[in-house]
Amino acid sequence: MSKKHQARPDGLAYSTNKDFFDDYTPEQEDRETLPKDRQKLRVMLDSRQRAGKTVTVVSGFEGSAADLEALGKQLKTKCGAGGTVKDGQIIVQGDYKTKIISWLLEWGYKNTK
Numbered sequence: 001m002s003k004k005h006q007a008r009p010d011g012l013a014y015s016t017n018k019d020f021f022d023d024y025t026p027e028q029e030d031r032e033t034l035p036k037d038r039q040k041l042r043v044m045l046d047s048r049q050r051a052g053k054t055v056t057v058v059s060g061f062e063g064s065a066a067d068l069e070a071l072g073k074q075l076k077t078k079c080g081a082g083g084t085v086k087d088g089q090i091i092v093q094g095d096y097k098t099k100i101i102s103w104l105l106e107w108g109y110k111n112t113k
Contacts, residue, residue, distance in 0.1 A: 033063025036108035058090040
């Protein structure tokens with residue numbers, strides 16, 4: 001399908017009812033961010049499908065995409081490294097696992113491993 005005519009997640013692509021699509025917005029996935037002490041963040045190293053380069057992956061964040069982006073930016077700045085935020089994960093280029101865990105614990109993310 002072209003970008004102009006994207007299907008809904010339930011598979012429906014066309015309806016004659018002009019109000020049918022009014023209730024659907026792709027940004028509905030944004031939800032309220034849990035407090036820092038209730039977040040269950042997991043920090044791990046990964047080098048699969050990355051041409052042998054190691055990255056640090058932070059997963060398990062529950063909350064809005066904007067808050068995840070903000071945390072990702074904070075971690076990348078603190079590490080002085082590049083990276084990205086996608087698919088609900090923060091990916092930082094390089095081996096920063098121990099540093100990231102200590103920073104997250106320092107910032108109040110108590111349930112971090």
